[in-house]
Amino acid sequence: MPVRRTVFFISDRTGITAEMLGHSLITQFEGIDFKRVTLPFVDTAEKAALVAERIRRTAEQDGTRPLVFSTIVKEEIRRIIHIDATAHIVDFFEAFIAPLENELGQESSHTVGRSHSIENFHEYNHRIEAVNYSLAHDDGVKPTDLAEADIVLVGVSRSGKTPTCLYLALQYGIKTANYPLTPEDFGQPGLPKPLQPFKHKLFGLTISPERLAQIRAERKPDSRYASLDNCRFEVLEAEALYRNAGIPHLNTTNKSIEELASTILHKANLTRRIY
């Protein structure tokens, strides 16, 4: 039986940074059954005391020290969570903020929730605009105004275009359109007509025919659409099209949405509009 450890992600705001940092550290340890608990909006001494109590109770019940990943900014609240005898505390601010204050020659503002707040309306509008744009241009709905896109993802049905588009819009503020390649686009010389004016901002996705057949079969079992033969044909044609037109492309088969999005950003030399 694997060892059991409770992991607390604690924050004075959303908990997103604490979750991501903690997650990236604990995934380095195999064979441990981590039970994750996120406690966001711990922004008063009273709430912090309740959290400390909960950690103590968990330690007793588990018989092991919980891991606590904290991104709490305010010193007086952080101190209440620091029950180092009972839990292993990873205090993100404590570790890095003092050396940074030293380096930058100024005190940090100790302001709660700067990184995921709406403070910057300009950034916020970029984001909403990009999301709306990507939704309106999912599956090439209006190829006439691809002109506005920062990038256009091209690929056969179910090759991963839509979630990658949404991620690029939501996380990076990039206006991403997508254009589905259908059998009508193949067997003709050159790019599909609606794409021709935008060659410089096309990015192709491809996928292994086996994986594609599996994904399509979940949607339309026993269809020609999902058959391995047809998937092979479409993938080969799409890849030939990318090569002939000199379009950069990426195989999505073993990549997460984060990996796809960050690779595309990097390869297409785009700059994120929001952080």
Next chain:
Amino acid sequence: MPVRRTVFFISDRTGITAEMLGHSLITQFEGIDFKRVTLPFVDTAEKAALVAERIRRTAEQDGTRPLVFSTIVKEEIRRIIHIDATAHIVDFFEAFIAPLENELGQESSHTVGRSHSIENFHEYNHRIEAVNYSLAHDDGVKPTDLAEADIVLVGVSRSGKTPTCLYLALQYGIKTANYPLTPEDFGQPGLPKPLQPFKHKLFGLTISPERLAQIRAERKPDSRYASLDNCRFEVLEAEALYRNAGIPHLNTTNKSIEELASTILHKANLTRRIY
């Protein structure tokens, strides 16, 4: 003129954790003009040497020490980036992994890219399913199958439903539907009919009438839809509906999408399906 500092986010994979870590720290320092550069996929000694060279050149050009936020896992690559005389290095793994190894009584796997990889197909499918579900149920397209939703966001047009839905699906794997309240839904007793069977999983969004009018005016200037009077009416009616039906609700006016999503998750007692 504000001081200029170049900030490098360096990673052997996507760079997402390094960006979030660094961003949440540098937003604590005001009046500094940070120039952000993300260098993902630094996974060989050769690439690391090029990065170190680029940091050195930047230090010379800027006349200040760059800040470097690194989440590189492998010791031998990290060492190449550690040009501490030239830059202020914030090394996430170095800071936290050794104490954690000690606490957990085992060595970390030092495996690159665990946290944003596709390793876990089960999680991946949750995510894609949730995204597809949320897209198919944006603006109440098929209220008949709200049964499948983990949560249904309710609110007037442009109150923030769609981006929040997409975030919940993409980041947390939560199947989120949304139902737009229109003037037809008001002035009647009780909940709109399609929502009645799902009262336990409704979550209301509200917004200040002034902000709503501003957002709507960008879309349809000088319309009745965007007029402050009409926005006031719709918002008041929506809020009355939430109160009368006992639906939990949230004001989106000053909240980022991250704050909305994590607050809803927390208040609705949902558990994220993916990390």
